[in-house]
Amino acid sequence: MNISNVLCTRLFFSKIALFTSVQLSKQAKIPRCSFCLSSSLHRKPNKAKDYKVTKKIAKPKAKPDKLATVWKSMTVKELATAIGTDPDNVFEAMLLSKLNTDRYYKLSSKIDDMAVITKVVQNCGRRPQIVANPTLKESEEDKDAYRRPPPDPSCLVKRPPVVTVMGHVDHGKTTLLDALRHTNVVASEFGGITQHIGAFSVKLSSGNQVTFLDTPGHAAFSSMRERGANVTDIVVLVVAADDGVMDQTKESIKYARQANVPIVVAINKIDRPGADVEMTKDALLANGIQLEDRGGDTIAVPISALKRIGLEALVESIVLQAELLEVSADPKGPVEGVVVECQADLNRGILSTLLIQRGTLKKGAWLVAGTAYGKIKGMLNDQRSSIETASPATPVEVFGWKDMPSVGDLVLEVESEKRAREVVEYRQKKLELEKMKDDLKAIKEKEDEHMKEYGEILKQRREIGWFHVRYALAKKRRELTKKDVEFEAPRVSIVVKGDVEGSIEAILNIISSYYSNECELDLIHFGVGPVTDNDVKLAEPYNGIIYAFNVTVPTSVSSTAASSNVQIRLHNVIYKMFDDLKEEINSKMPPKDEEQILGQADVIQEFVITEGKKKIPVAGCRCTKGILKKDAQYRLKRGEEYIFDGKLTSMRHLKNEVDQIKKDVDCGLRLSDTQIRVQHGDVLECYQLVKVPQKVDWDPGF
Structure with a gap:
């Protein structure tokens, strides 16, 4: 670049600077210098005149901390406060997240999906820091209910x-x-x-x-x-x-x-x-x-x-x-017992079979079992007859529960509904706190794993340069994406409904033992009671099957399932139900290739023929087993080692090209790989790959 170019460039930028200065001074009504036409801000300031102006200039606000402390099940209002923004901005960020946020439309709505919370924080320009719910602190006062001390x-x-x-x-x-x-x-x-x-x-x-x-x-x-x-x-x-x-x-x-x-x-x-x-x-x-x-x-x-x-x-x-x-x-005092079985009844609601261990159960008592509670509205004995009281060691079926207790839960009688609610809320908070601790532990382990991977990548960057690492990572992503597109494991999605909780427990224990790389088993939903329209709606998007164990299917639900192309399969014997499920899984599994041996030939002598200037070996053989097909696959075995696996380019009997050779017939076989040299005593195996249906390797235990 010569000196004239340099001067022209400087003159161009100086004109731009002058024009910008004039325009700014017009907008701010600042007097311009008569000599350079620029603003007079460059003059020496007059402290007396400019003091008031400088006092009015506001100091720039400090940048807010980019870290936002969040936790699971926080409300929309709490999330807005944690981010330091207006709740309207939080609702707008939810829309931008493209996640399922329709149910969070109030300030008091609890956001139970951490993916939504994380995405909203990121959309608002902050970084999420996940912590335990500060409102779920260990209560100093234990509000739980316990067994009484041993009786006199x-x-x-x-x-x-x-x-x-x-x-x-x-x-x-x-x-x-x-x-x-x-x-x-x-x-x-x-x-x-x-x-x-x-x-x-x-x-x-x-x-x-x-x-x-x-x-x-x-x-x-x-x-x-x-x-x-x-x-x-x-x-x-x-x-x-x-x-x-x-x-x-x-x-x-x-x-x-x-x-x-x-x-x-x-x-x-x-x-x-x-x-x-x-x-x-x-x-x-x-x-x-x-x-x-x-x-x-x-x-x-x-x-x-x-x-x-x-x-x-x-x-x-x-x-x-x-x-x-x-x-x-002790037949006196508050009742203590255990839940033996649970089920849902269309007319009476939740039924549970209890075994009374202490006290005498009476109609109208308030009971707590796990995180469920209820007022006893009625009691039935093992003959299905209504009774008013149940003494120790008496099995009794009760109804009136607000929620379904779990089998094996300890049943305790409390004095009022208020006390029952207090106990259940305390237990729920305690469980939620324990779950939060487990979640935080899992998050910490995931973060440690991520930092370890990041450290390895950082080390590679320093060794071979950032460009090469970025290229390698992009290549890896392409390979993974290609793999996902090329192969997607088939899936069987199911909804399970059972008559009692004990049956559901047994079914879920068996399902949890399933594992296969060839076909996934997806449990969409499970529950106690008859099949409902909601079960059909849950199964429809997944092309799922509803397995109903010992329960009825109302006519209206059957019609809904038929119109939605959702199958409902009724079973009342557990091993027959799982036989059906295994058959369904087998039908989804892709067929596998299996070798089918067609024949075998012994190499008697090698012949070398000339084609143009090339010398090509030909195996002079005799078929000793089955038949040999020209379009099949061949393996050349020498001793205990296979030295060739591929196709033939030619199969001849005498001087004629043929498609197959029968047993005890001599032939000449030319391998596709002309570098392979055969010897007397070698064996050629003729085979083909056939598609055979697969069966899942899953043993439910019966």
Whole structure:
């Protein structure tokens, strides 16, 4: 650049500066200098004149802190305060976030989605700092409800013993209870197996009252058996004499030992062909059950529940064991108990089966169980008859709950609705605080992981330069995106509805054991009670299937499902339901390639032919197994090693080009790779890839 160019450039920028100065002085009405026509601000200031002006000039505000402290379930108003902006700006930022924010339309709306909170903060030009909810501090005053101290021995009265019947599936537990109760419950069970925990009050032939709990023996209902062992006085272990000690028998023994309760063994089905009582006793001994006739203290009674053989001896053993335990309870004061089972009824709402452990339950009492509470509006006994009171060791079905309690929850009576609400709110806040701590821990671990990855990237930047790292990261993103586009795992989406909470618990435990890279299993929703229109609406966007276990489907819901192309599959036997689910998963899985061996040929000699100036090896072979096809795949095996895998370019018999060679026929085979040299003794395997349907490798446990 020469000097004239430099001068022209300077003159151009000086004209721009002069023009800008004139325009600014016109707007501000500032006098201009007569010499340079620029504003007179460059003159020497007059302190006397300019003092007032300088006092009026406002100091620039300090920049606000870019960090905004946020937490889960904060309200819109709290979020606006944390950011330091107007709530209208928060609502506008929600619209810009393109997330599901329709439900947050009030200042008091709690934002339970951290993704929304984070996006709003970022849209407002701040950085989110996630902390625990400051309003959820540990309360100094414990407002929870607890069991009462142990009662005075003088207040105790004798009560019926609680006996839990446990054992393997189809060993005759329900049949035994039917024989004791003179009923036929087993005839009404789907698939011939018990799928609920049942509570019955039975008056034995001896005149004694006993409360029986019947637990399922199927592998899916492990949690029910564990709960049954924890609320009982005595465990009656039913073992079939023709089947012996099985998996769920061993599991029942384990639960009884954990609960530290005595066991009475009922060796059932002694009338069956192939029944071996002594072999069954040996198997029990091998699993740690020390029977009386083998030098131990556990009573074993051979019976046949179906033909009512040995029942009197079994009843005497149960009564004797109960007398040794001297079971008793305090029938006065607030009620304490345990939730045995829960279900939803269209007419009566939420029903729960309770086992009273202390106090006497009366109609109108306020109960708390976990985070659920309610006023008892009615009580039913095991015969479905209405009753007014329930004393200790009495199984009773109650309704009037505001929310559904969980099976196994401790039930406590409180004095009023206000107290019940107070207890539930305290427990909910405590659970939310614990969850918040877990979330913060998970966030911290994620941040540490991110910082570790960032540190590695930073190290690479310093070593090879930022441009190369950015290029590598962009390439990696493209590869991941391409992979996601090319392969998307098939998915089976389901909604599960069950008759009682125990069934839902068992189903969810089995679903949680599912894992497969070939097909995803997506649980959209689950609940207790009949199928509703809401279940259909939830399943429709996902092309989901509704599995209804032991529940009804109203006609209106069936019509809605049919118009929405949503399948509702009814089942009343748990293993049949999961067989159906496995078939559905199998139908979604892509077929896989499988090798099908067509034939085999032995290399007798190598021939070298000339094509133009090239020398090409040809394998002189004899087909020894099956047939050889020209368009199939071939593998060349030498000893234990494969040295070629590919296609043929030529297959000849004598001088003719052919498509296939049969067994015991000589041929010349030319491989696609002309660099491969064959030897006498090599073996050529002919195979083809066929598509075969896949089956999911998932064992639900039955």
